[in-house]
Amino acid sequence: MSNHRAKYKILIADDTEMNRELLAEMLEDEFDIIEVENGAQVISVLQEHVAELSLVLLDIVMPEMDGFEVLAYMNRYHWIDDVPVIMISSETSPSYIDRAYEFGATDYISRPFDAAVVHRRVSNTIMLYAKQRKLTDMVAEQIHEKEKSNNLMVTILSHIVEFRNGESGLHVLHISTLTELLLKHLVQKTDRYHLKKSDIALIGTASALHDIGKISIPDEILNKPGRLTAEEFEVMKGHSVIGASMLAELPFYQKEPLVKTAYEICRWHHERYDGGGYPDHLKGEEIPISAQIVALADVYDALTSERCYKKAFSHDVALQMILDGQCGAFSPLLLECLSELGEVIRKELQNNSLSQRTKEEMQTMTKELLQQEELVASERVLRLLECERTKFQFLANACEEIVFTYMNTPPILSMTEFSARQLGLAETVIDPLKNVPERGELHEEIVDRLLTRVKRATPKDPMVQLDCKMMIGGSLKLCRCVCQTMWTETEEPEYMGLIGRIFDIHEEYERVQEGREAAVSYAMTASLSKEYERGYFTLNKAEVKELVRNLSFVFDMVRFVDAEINEQYVVDDNGELHKEPYQCYALWKKVKHCEDCISAKVFARKNKVTKFEFVGEDIYHVIAMYVEIEGKPFSLEMVSKLTDETLISAYGKKDLVESISSHNKKLYIDPVTGIYNRRYYEDQLKGLACVDAVAMLDVDHFKLINDSHGHQVGDIALRLITKTILSCVRSSDATVRFGGDEFIVAFRSIPREIFEAKLELIRERVSKLVMEEYSELGFSVSIGGAYGPAEMPTMVERADALLYEAKTVRDSVRIG
Structure with a gap:
């Protein structure tokens, strides 16, 4: 029988190669040595090998994470309880030494090294911890035996x-x-x-x-x-x-x-x-x-x-x-x-x-x-082996692809050298969810979308998939990220982390796109192409049948809507329209007609309109066109659900939001003055249950300006007056062009005296306005101010009555 005893394993962490070599040469005859050059690598090695390590020799000044940060991590995850740390540093200041001991370091050795001193302190520390572990095991065994006997x-x-x-x-x-x-x-x-x-x-x-x-x-x-x-x-x-x-x-x-x-x-x-x-x-x-x-x-x-x-x-x-x-x-x-x-x-x-x-x-x-349910070394080894088995099974199906692992406790993202080079990342990223600069091309949007899917994973359904665009090898590529979440095999499984792979699906996506474009081209036959460009169709039953059949290859849903009565119709195999038993807005899980009804716009404009519709977490893109089927008007709605392939990158959703914001801007912003329009009041403000104060303003004798100088000058005057009003109110107050030369300002959380002062300030500043090219023009406003609080319609009604009083004398303010 061999008397060979397995060597104790020591981790040496120092950013200077010469220092690592000196220490390794002193200790390698008696100990197995692992060398790393920065704090992040220390954490990565500890995560994988903490149960095997007998000691860490740790430098203080290192890149990425210094020695004190490493000690903080070891304390946070209780590694310091099982693995002793000896600090090795040229820093001899008492503040450094005291701080090291406060963080749990067992010993502190100053450079230059003395081989005999280093060897003796290392051996003593390892022996001391080995005896402590043996004593702990003995106590645990005694407690176990006592419980078993009971x-x-x-x-x-x-x-x-x-x-x-x-x-x-x-x-x-x-x-x-x-x-x-x-x-x-x-x-x-x-x-x-x-x-x-x-x-x-x-x-x-x-x-x-x-x-x-x-x-x-x-x-x-x-x-x-x-x-x-x-x-x-x-x-x-x-x-x-x-x-x-x-x-x-x-x-x-x-x-x-x-x-x-x-x-x-x-x-x-x-x-x-x-x-x-x-x-x-x-x-x-x-x-x-x-x-x-x-x-x-x-x-x-x-x-x-x-x-x-x-x-x-x-x-x-x-x-x-x-x-x-x-x-x-x-x-x-x-x-x-x-x-x-x-x-x-x-x-x-x-x-x-x-x-x-x-x-x-x-x-x-x-x-x-x-x-506090801390794990002893043997249990940690079991968990690590559990993770390794899962990794092996998963990676067996992978070839030369980007492969990574993420461990939840502590939070560390690790990958191979090839994967790190392809993604432009370090092989080990500590706390990647918070350490944004170290995530490289893993944009916040991608990380957030992946996290959302990971949170839905369960031990029974551990797989997660996400399609996105990211920089791979220096170029932007469409990729698929497939992950398997890892869980403990306990009665109540706990999430441990995940292992994932990333691969290029650009060609696959191109084939889908080509097929979609071909289907669109096929759907738009020669006789309909010009009408499609024009924005509306006139069809007979045979053409309806053919058009719907072809469009169904492209869109998730094709339907005809009668916007006047909110009914929707589908087409049968004979080209006949059949009314559905539910209203058109039910598709969007609404109980009444859409306020921004796309089909109503189509009926009014007789052209093509698009919009985005949100239903829970899903986003739909809708294209609507005006059609007449044998003389009867309909809105043809073509609906596509936006998937990860559609919202294709970290930039995709941003562009979508900007598109929606632009749409809302057209919907609610007055094109002349740049402030909210009457529709914004009707949709957003009118339903407010509690408003502190409302002012209605009317420009005195404004019709005379339009009549004498034309509407172009009138628009310039309106913009000048609007700018003056905005200079007197807060950004949190809502200013609306209510119609013509009439304005509404809704105030929130404003004391009465400040409200009165602001209205008087508006009146005063407007009266002093001068248009350089039309200096002969003078301006004044009449203002009615209602102070509440009360519901918005009530406040507007009161302000309108007070405005009527103010207009009897002009250039005045009435408040009630």
């Missing part, structure tokens, strides 16, 4: 009772399994009982003692094959009090949670929610939740198990008997849990075994042992 004694005692009772050895196991299932489901439904995982495990263990009082019941009663007499039943009922008394009379451990919980279960697991149980006739929540749960589990197992006095009922029959109240009253909430867990319970009790139970208990004890 559970063993509980199991033995409960099986003694079962043996006397003639029951199978699975009764205790079933009760414990049912108890934990019901409790776990209960805490998901309500936070009323404040139960932790350790509480659930404790109640599950204590449930095994629910019938220990039966040890004092005579055999002839306990195992009687027939129905018990009233006197015998009274004796049998005494087992709950006897069991509780046995626990209450223990000379030690009265304050132990296990004893307290077992007492509750023993005494009250035959109580019922309506007070009809025994021995104390407790009612409702007077019964401890531990006893309520065990009572329900006990009844279910009694029904589904064969006894000396009865045959076993099926799962479904037992469930129905309990829900019907044939076995006494239980908490409605617990009955809901039982009903919802029906199939789970059936499978669990079929598959349950003592070995599986022991495995679960060991997992629970391990979690309880680790403070």
Whole structure:
């Protein structure tokens, strides 16, 4: 047998190659060495090899992340608890040394190095941590053995009772399994009982003692094959009090949670929610939740198990008997849990075994042992191996493509050298979601869209896909990113990260585009091409049939809309139009006609119009054209759902938003003055339920300017007056050209005195306006101001009445 001992592994982190070589030469005979040149690489190595490392020799001044930042990361993810760090630096300032120790460094060695000193300090530190780990393992083993012994004694005692009772050895196991299932489901439904995982495990263990009082019941009663007499039943009922008394009379451990919980279960697991149980006739929540749960589990197992006095009922029959109240009253909430867990319970009790139970208990004890659920090295190794298996399976199907991994804790993006070169990134990016400059061409839009999909992934559906444009090898390419999310194989899976690959789909997309363009060209036959360019069609039934058939290759939906009555029609194989049973706006999940109805515009203008329609997270592009089918007018709507291929890049959505903003600008902005128009008031302001103040302004004698100097001069005057009004109000106030020479200003959160002062300022400044080329023209405004708060229509009505008063004298302000 070989006496060869595996070498301890040391990570040396220094940005100077000579320093790394010196340290490696001193230590390589006795230790395995890993070398890195910056802090980011330290984090990457720790993430992959923390369970294998025995020591880190860490420089302070390094690129990307310095030594103190590395120590901060090691503290955040508790690596410092398992891997000691010795600082190696030429910095001898006490502030540096003190800071290193505050961050958890074990030792501090100053340059220049002394080989003997370095070797001795490294060996001492590794030996010290090895002894600490051994001591920790010994304590953990002792705790584990103690817990195992306690559970063993509980199991033995409960099986003694079962043996006397003639029951199978699975009764205790079933009760414990049912108890934990019901409790776990209960805490998901309500936070009323404040139960932790350790509480659930404790109640599950204590449930095994629910019938220990039966040890004092005579055999002839306990195992009687027939129905018990009233006197015998009274004796049998005494087992709950006897069991509780046995626990209450223990000379030690009265304050132990296990004893307290077992007492509750023993005494009250035959109580019922309506007070009809025994021995104390407790009612409702007077019964401890531990006893309520065990009572329900006990009844279910009694029904589904064969006894000396009865045959076993099926799962479904037992469930129905309990829900019907044939076995006494239980908490409605617990009955809901039982009903919802029906199939789970059936499978669990079929598959349950003592070995599986022991495995679960060991997992629970391990979690309880680790403070704040921190993972010991062995568990971390298992998780890392779990990740590596997933990576291997995924990458087996990949060839020369960009491959990357992202680990959630700590947040690190890693990739191969080839992948990093193609994307223009570092091989390791620390915290890529926050470290935007290091993401290179992974624009925020791409990252956000990918994150949205990742958040929807589940252990059962772990795959994620995203199409986007990004810089690959220095050129912009259409790519597909396919990822597999990774999860822990625990009872409640936790997201660990993902592994992904990126590949070029430019050719695939070009084929789709070519096919789409060909279909459009085919749809627009020679006889219709000119009409398409003109913006409207006149069609007969045969042409309608052919047109719709061809357009269906291009668009997701083609329909005809009668905008006057909001009805939509589809075309059958004979070219006949058939009315649909729902209104046209139902497609957009609306309950009334669209305020910005594209088909209404088509009817009014008799041309082609486009718009974007938003339905939840989906965006649709709609093209509408005016058509006449055998003399009857319709709007032909061609609808396309925008997918990731359509919103093709980080710039695609930006362009879309700009397009929509431009559309809204045309819709709501007055072309002469550049402020909001009457339509904006009707659509956006009129429905406001609370407005602090509203002013209506009218330019005095404005008609004379138009009549004497023409509308062009009148427009210049309006722009000048508008600019003056805007200079007197806030950017948060809404200024609207209400019509002609009339304006409305809606004020939010404004004191009355400031409101009055602003209106007077507007009047004063307008009266002093001078048009350089038309100096003979004078200007004035009449203003009516209503101070609320009140609904917008009410405020406008009041302001209009006050404006009427002001216009009787001109160049004046009336406020009320």
